[in-house]
Amino acid sequence: MARPRTFDRDHVLHAAERQFRESGYNGTSVDDISAATGLGRGSLYAAFDGKHGVLVQAMTGYFNRLGNVPAKVLAGTDDGALERLHSYLLRAVHGVPLADDVPPASDRAAAACFAGKMALEIGASDAEVQRLAAECFSMLVTAVAECVRAAQRNGDIDPDADAEDLAFLVLTVIRGTDIVGAYGHSPARLTRIAESAFALLPRVSRR
Amino acid sequence: MARPRTFDRDHVLHAAERQFRESGYNGTSVDDISAATGLGRGSLYAAFDGKHGVLVQAMTGYFNRLGNVPAKVLAGTDDGALERLHSYLLRAVHGVPLADDVPPASDRAAAACFAGKMALEIGASDAEVQRLAAECFSMLVTAVAECVRAAQRNGDIDPDADAEDLAFLVLTVIRGTDIVGAYGHSPARLTRIAESAFALLPRVSRR
DNA sequence: AGCGTTGTTGACTGTTCAGTACATAAATGT
């Protein structure tokens, strides 16, 4: 009936996400988005309702990709839970592969949490961005906490520990590495931080 | 010989810092800085060499204020080191009072690390900002590591633990709360994260 | 008192910004 769009919506949003990651929200112009995505201004406004709309929908897309993490990385049997937690913690610091067709991370900027970066930049004055970012984080907290509980059931983590508190702590460390990485510290240093955090998780004292 | 300046340099830089914290670097215009500081554009350019100069010098001022933290909060006798670490960790999450005449923190945005926020926003494309922020962090790592060593000497922290690794971890948690706080989580939640982190520090196993 | 030096101010400039409007292109159903 009508002319079909020639672009793939998800590809465009992903390209825009990369641009926002690189330059921040206020640091990227609509022309930058246009250049990064290959779309003209008209198409951007028609399909995504302008700059802010692109951000919101790019964050939503990121959130959806992130939704694969619990199922693909954290879920599983109780006896593998501790190792999955270890693996997630280490890989999150260098960028979790969010989907099969998405490479793990090319560089530090690509590894940091998109939602976290946007929340810190404009979350205080943009309620929608803050809400989206908080949703991302809550989803991860829930998934990590469930993995912690699995490790507790398996006798790997102290059953007296509060699983949600530990999940918050683990994810706070991961978010912290986003900033420490922005200081220019090496991937090796970030790995050490993650390993230190994992080593400190309260194990059961086997006698 | 010549007309003296009518403003206090440090006050102006502190006001500019508040503005940058609130709106980010790219989100604040020179007019915003002018309004926040009370200085005209010409004075800003004459005294600080424009927007970027104001940022660099505001970050330097922040760094200098931060330099008081080791002496005032972390340094002391070995037998108080663990408690000082505890106190620092808890207070850092809600904003360390940087000097006697500076209130601890009015709100979340004011509590977050100024250097960390700027590094995440523009550090990747601004080497000077990244370097300044990394200096801030390194200084804190050194101070916290020294406090950890004091606690180790006093038999409060496992002497086999690497003090610098622990310092990196503690400060990564603190930086992480800057982002978690930006999601809108309550101060009580941030306190729980900090307490969890402190509780997990490797103690000596007394028999 | 007047002069030289430096701080201060607000107006000005060229550029870039986000967002809009409109003309054109591409597809389907008849």
Next chain:
DNA sequence: ACATTTATGTACTGAACAGTCAACAACGCT
């Protein structure tokens, strides 16, 4: 083939932007 509908790209608009400049003000010195 044509009409209709939607996608696309570009030119345009008013506002906001960073940075400059020249006139003016306040002080120490002679």
